[in-house]
Amino acid sequence: MIKFEDVTKIYPPDTIGLEGVDLHIEKGEFVFLVGPSGSGKSTFIRLLIKEIDPDRGKIAVGGRDLGTLRKWKVPYLRRNIGCVFQDFKLLSSKTIFDNVLYALQVTGNGGSSAKRKVSEILNLVGLSHKASNYPDELSGGEQQRVSIARAFVNHPPLLIADEPTGNLDPETSNGIMQLLYRINKTGTTVIMATHDREMVDAMRRRVIALDDGQIVRDQRRGGYGEA
């Protein structure tokens, strides 16, 4: 699914994003990306969606080499990667329903089948009753569920979550985790960057720990701080 070969990204002048990272993530895996701020988690994610390009090395997603992927094809790559962010990144000018629908509209699919899909996924995340509300009328946890609904409405093979629970209280975080877990059960690869120690320890999934842009640990059923 995802392959990093000796990937290095340096932010000018000399800040290390990632350094010599080799990595392989299989289809259907659930992977935690842990590490202190500035350890390279965000760089990793931005490289995956080709928001930035590496200075060295090769990245392949779904068998496609991102290095040779033309710029105009990047949107098509992103349609196959659902993204969830700490700050939700919802369109404040659109209703909840339209926010999720937008992810389908960009693929040229805005008809009645798309609307049915949106209704289904909002039902799944338990927000059908807020469909016509605007994002700023929702709580943080609710907004994050909308964001997950949007990321998953296409049923992408890969879902990336960058600190999705970073702004949420523990109980709400649990709900979000459950959602991601269920999504992973459908066969979607999930990569989640997090600081949430308890969550990682409770889930017992593959843990990749980054520090200073390097992988310091890659454990099949790991905890947050285990050596």
Add this chain to the structure above:
Amino acid sequence: MGKLKFFLGEALRSLRRNYFMTIAALVTVFLSMAVLGAVMVFVYNIEAVLKDVEQKVEISVFLKDSVTAEQIETLQAEIVGWEEVKESQFVSKDEALQRLKEDMGEGADVVEDLGRNPLPASFEISLNDPEEVGGIASRLEGREYIDEVSYGQEIAERIFQVTSVIRNILVVFLVMLGGVSILLISNTIRLSIYARRKEVEIMKLVGATNWFIRWPFVIEGIVVGTVGAAAALAVVQLGTDFVVERIRENLIFLSVPFDAISLVQLAIVLLGVGALIGATGSGLGLRRFLNV
């Protein structure tokens, strides 16, 4: 088709939601276009006046009384043969007298009392380019059966000097004004896009292509540009009518037509420029935010 509907809907919705920016942009377009339109009307009328003045520059060739009909015919043929000449009209002694009588109206009796006709026959020559007047006149001067060639040389030259200076000033002014309008409008649009750069970033993350993001913005720009320009057009047109009316009432003796520039011409220019600036302003303004 469904896409067009979607883009239109997006554009209109966002115009409504960002109404403050919409109004700011509309006012900017309206003011720039109104000033541009007013100046265009002004320039157009000045140009009409200049043309009118220039057209009055004619060459009169007065013939000696001894000239024969044959000579007149040859000369007429020669003059008409010159490509600079638009029209050459022969005015016989009788016709000249007739005209004088008409001009004098009630005082025409005086002319009758003269007993004989003192007026010379003449050619009245108008030119395609009135500025050639000097050259043509010198070609005719000094021929044996020509008494005098007159075209008000000094006045004509002064007129051409003044009109060309005025024209140059107006062109520079129009160009500067157009440039200022474009800058002002595209700046306002840039500002409104900047306020929405987060939105653009999110759209990109969800996998929208650049054009998918761009179209609603471009449509927004076109709407704002056209609506603002239409308002300006209405104001300029009404204002022109008003002013022309006043001039007609108070300056009846002015022979200049004061035909306001035609509404269609003005509409094409203002609406076209408005829509174009709106569309390109939005399209280009987006560029930096699309590079995510």
